[in-house]
Amino acid sequence: MTPEQINKSIGQMRSIFGLFGVLTSLAAVFALPAMADDPSFIFGFFLEALLAVCFWVAFSGLGKRNSTGLTFARICSGLFVLGFPILTIFGIIYLIKLWKPEMKQAFGVSIMHQNS
Numbered sequence: 001m002t003p004e005q006i007n008k009s010i011g012q013m014r015s016i017f018g019l020f021g022v023l024t025s026l027a028a029v030f031a032l033p034a035m036a037d038d039p040s041f042i043f044g045f046f047l048e049a050l051l052a053v054c055f056w057v058a059f060s061g062l063g064k065r066n067s068t069g070l071t072f073a074r075i076c077s078g079l080f081v082l083g084f085p086i087l088t089i090f091g092i093i094y095l096i097k098l099w100k101p102e103m104k105q106a107f108g109v110s111i112m113h114q115n116s
Helices: 003-037 039-064 067-083 085-098 101-106
Strands: none
Touching (some): 003 101, 039 067, 067 085
16 A cells, blocks of 8 residues: 555544544433433443444544554444444455555554564
């Protein structure tokens, strides 16, 4: 991958994870009144809040290009594959891109080559 392709991929991931960070944050906020009426909604609230935190950490880490961002981007991409059927293709594409050596270098993750 060229540096331009890496920057474009990271920008696209940041956009998608930022969008889902906003959506899951709003879902968690709108779940609060439902919890007041029915305490069984507390699990849904915590799940939505956890997803929102995951998306926001990925969004922030991708911007900073640190290893935490890479890790959370992989987690969020895996969630897309497993949890959001419409976005499965994006999750698969992002996971493939995130495992490439060039992408790891962009995030400052050292690449160890082993001679077989």
